[in-house]
Amino acid sequence: MTNKATSVSPLHPDPVSRPIEEAGPARTAVELDRVGKIYGHGTTAVEALHEISFDIRDNEFFTLLGPSGCGKTTLLRTLAGFEHVTRGVIRLFGQDIVDVPTHKRPVNTVFQHYSLFPHMTVADNVAYGLRRLKKPADEIRGTVDEMLRLVKMERFADRLPAQLSGGQQQRVALARALAPSPKVLLLDEPLSALDLKLRQAMRQELKQIQARTGITFIFVTHDQDEALSMSDRIAVMSEGHLQQVGTPTEIYEHPVNRFVAGFVGDANFIEAEIASPIGAKVTCRTRGGLELQADATKASSGQRDAVLFLRPEKVRLTEPGAGTVNGTVRDIQYLGNSTLMEIDIGEPASVIVRQSGDVNQPACRPGDTVGVVLDPHALQVLAE
Amino acid sequence: MIANLPDSPVLRRSLALAPALIIIGVFMLIPMVVMAIFSFLEAKSFGGVVWNFSGSAYIQLLYERMLDDSLRLSPGYLIIIARSFLLAFVAMVCCLIVGFPVAYFISRQPIQHRNMWVLLITIPFWTNQLVRTFAWIIILGRNGVIEAPFRFAGLLGADETLGLMYSDFAITVGLTYTFIPLMVLPIYASLEKLDFSLVEAAADLYSSRWEAFSKVIIPLAKPGIIAGCLLVFIPSLGAFIQPDLLGGGKKLMLGTLVQFQFSTARNWPFGSAIAMILLAFVMLFLILYARAARNAKAMDLH
Numbered sequence A: 001m002t003n004k005a006t007s008v009s010p011l012h013p014d015p016v017s018r019p020i021e022e023a024g025p026a027r028t029a030v031e032l033d034r035v036g037k038i039y040g041h042g043t044t045a046v047e048a049l050h051e052i053s054f055d056i057r058d059n060e061f062f063t064l065l066g067p068s069g070c071g072k073t074t075l076l077r078t079l080a081g082f083e084h085v086t087r088g089v090i091r092l093f094g095q096d097i098v099d100v101p102t103h104k105r106p107v108n109t110v111f112q113h114y115s116l117f118p119h120m121t122v123a124d125n126v127a128y129g130l131r132r133l134k135k136p137a138d139e140i141r142g143t144v145d146e147m148l149r150l151v152k153m154e155r156f157a158d159r160l161p162a163q164l165s166g167g168q169q170q171r172v173a174l175a176r177a178l179a180p181s182p183k184v185l186l187l188d189e190p191l192s193a194l195d196l197k198l199r200q201a202m203r204q205e206l207k208q209i210q211a212r213t214g215i216t217f218i219f220v221t222h223d224q225d226e227a228l229s230m231s232d233r234i235a236v237m238s239e240g241h242l243q244q245v246g247t248p249t250e251i252y253e254h255p256v257n258r259f260v261a262g263f264v265g266d267a268n269f270i271e272a273e274i275a276s277p278i279g280a281k282v283t284c285r286t287r288g289g290l291e292l293q294a295d296a297t298k299a300s301s302g303q304r305d306a307v308l309f310l311r312p313e314k315v316r317l318t319e320p321g322a323g324t325v326n327g328t329v330r331d332i333q334y335l336g337n338s339t340l341m342e343i344d345i346g347e348p349a350s351v352i353v354r355q356s357g358d359v360n361q362p363a364c365r366p367g368d369t370v371g372v373v374l375d376p377h378a379l380q381v382l383a384e
Numbered sequence B: 001m002i003a004n005l006p007d008s009p010v011l012r013r014s015l016a017l018a019p020a021l022i023i024i025g026v027f028m029l030i031p032m033v034v035m036a037i038f039s040f041l042e043a044k045s046f047g048g049v050v051w052n053f054s055g056s057a058y059i060q061l062l063y064e065r066m067l068d069d070s071l072r073l074s075p076g077y078l079i080i081i082a083r084s085f086l087l088a089f090v091a092m093v094c095c096l097i098v099g100f101p102v103a104y105f106i107s108r109q110p111i112q113h114r115n116m117w118v119l120l121i122t123i124p125f126w127t128n129q130l131v132r133t134f135a136w137i138i139i140l141g142r143n144g145v146i147e148a149p150f151r152f153a154g155l156l157g158a159d160e161t162l163g164l165m166y167s168d169f170a171i172t173v174g175l176t177y178t179f180i181p182l183m184v185l186p187i188y189a190s191l192e193k194l195d196f197s198l199v200e201a202a203a204d205l206y207s208s209r210w211e212a213f214s215k216v217i218i219p220l221a222k223p224g225i226i227a228g229c230l231l232v233f234i235p236s237l238g239a240f241i242q243p244d245l246l247g248g249g250k251k252l253m254l255g256t257l258v259q260f261q262f263s264t265a266r267n268w269p270f271g272s273a274i275a276m277i278l279l280a281f282v283m284l285f286l287i288l289y290a291r292a293a294r295n296a297k298a299m300d301l302h
């Protein structure tokens, strides 16, 4: 017990200005090994996490992405120590921490609703963790100033949380969690209570702060834009199951299954059966009798049926007869920066096309016939 | 015919308030004024007052009149006042020590169970105080629930007693028992409002359980703690059933003293004077409380 407490010392040598290029092979910050969490028992048991295994690297901006109720908060809470895992192992820099109590984990949390101490000033909130760590008073003062400057809140040091706006409280919550320079910072939808403009500005700031401090961020969101724009890597979850871990590009361009493809961005799915031996490319025949070439890198060898996946912005429109197939424009949605078109190509599901405001695109109206180009490189067979 | 209501809003408002004002006036102000006046009159030998202005009731609190009409400082009543404060304070502390964990426990129960717990806490409060206090005689008294096993085991002879009854201890137990719901309820009210994620935040920021308790829970429960302490301390200070029954009339407190003056001693002015002094202390505490509450409100303006 005691050696555990000392070896997971929450102390960190230098708080803010750790150089980023302290390179070498990326260390593993957090390692999840078949982590399971069941709430309650008997008939009311809820399996919130099922055999979750993945690694998070040191200095990484890592995002947990998934729909409401998929277990993101639960996973974060097991990392912070607020919940016990039902099974599995969590390692922090190689050390098993499942039995280490919250207050001995070198991990801090930015809570969704900030949870600032209402009876303490901003400065006292930020100093709270440092005081518990028994840092010398002048060091505490220095770090608090530094943190408040980092989040641009130095003018508000003597205010109480109730006297701050939501965005300001959010910054204080961030400063408070960063002040003890944790090895890992956990953020549970920290931007969700902010309005759109502020949220977008805070994305940039969070990302910069992460780069400057070099602290591993584990960021929870159900907003795919947030995840794609901020993360080094993303873990997509659904109903307690891990779906995919990868960089934003991997997740967006090469989703491993229909869930990920559909959750991260818009997607067209075309159901088909496989009509040729599976190689790098494969020929598929759709229900409507269309023969399509598709990327088969994720197909398994014995597979007979397939779901083909295609992002709307990867579909091109052309003159009737010049594309892969002809279709009829059913509906047009103007979105400002792009236009979404629903095109009936004689399949059970129509194809959604996203066109950026390109002047060279032919203008069309509902009812027009157009050629639809389904690029074999962009069309992917999803794993079953 | 219906009388015309006055048009002036001020008048109308005072009319609307009239029932409340009359009740406060008749049942509170007038008796208090009577008491205040009585405390400055002379006592009639067998109860009642003689309408002569006199400060003798207040003098009697501090001095004893000797046979030659000279005054000698006499600490007897001061000791009773001091004992009242001491016992009320100890009862308040006991209520806090027992009541806080109870309130905390209730506030951590699933929301649908909390009202049931609150009800359980308050049920004794709805039964007669006298009956409940007598129950303690059965528990603490000679051959009571506590002594009986000792006697049975031969640890206590036939004439011996543990001496639990008719002591400061018994009074404190009685006061604590009687007023504990008044401690639990306000603390529960403030703990129930407490966002538990603050406690998680404290633990997350390296607070041990004790530190989370002392740095976060206690400060945020403070309004409830202060209210609870007052609600226990004030009635304990003036209590007379518990000191009378459990103190056996030997251990006087302010409340018993007042009662004694009006019944046995037939010294109404003196009884009134003691009551006024008690009232003065209560007012003092309430003013201090109002101050504290105002400061607390200034802290979390939402």
Ligand SMILES: Nc1ncnc2c1ncn2[C@@H]1O[C@H](COP(=O)(O)OP(=O)(O)OP(=O)(O)O)[C@@H](O)[C@H]1O
Residues within 6 Å of the ligand: A039, A040, A046, A047, A048, A066, A067, A068, A069, A070, A071, A072, A073, A074, A075, A222
């Ligand atoms: N304390 C609890 N007791 C019982 N079930 C719980 C508890 N907390 C969460 N759950 C359940 O566990 C599942 C995962 O919940 P969790 O809060 O982790 O979801 P989430 O991904 O954070 O969702 P959101 O995006 O809405 O915050 C849900 O089905 C939820 O109902």
Ligand SMILES: [Mg+2]
Residues within 6 Å of the ligand: A072, A073, A074
């Ligand atoms: Mg959540």
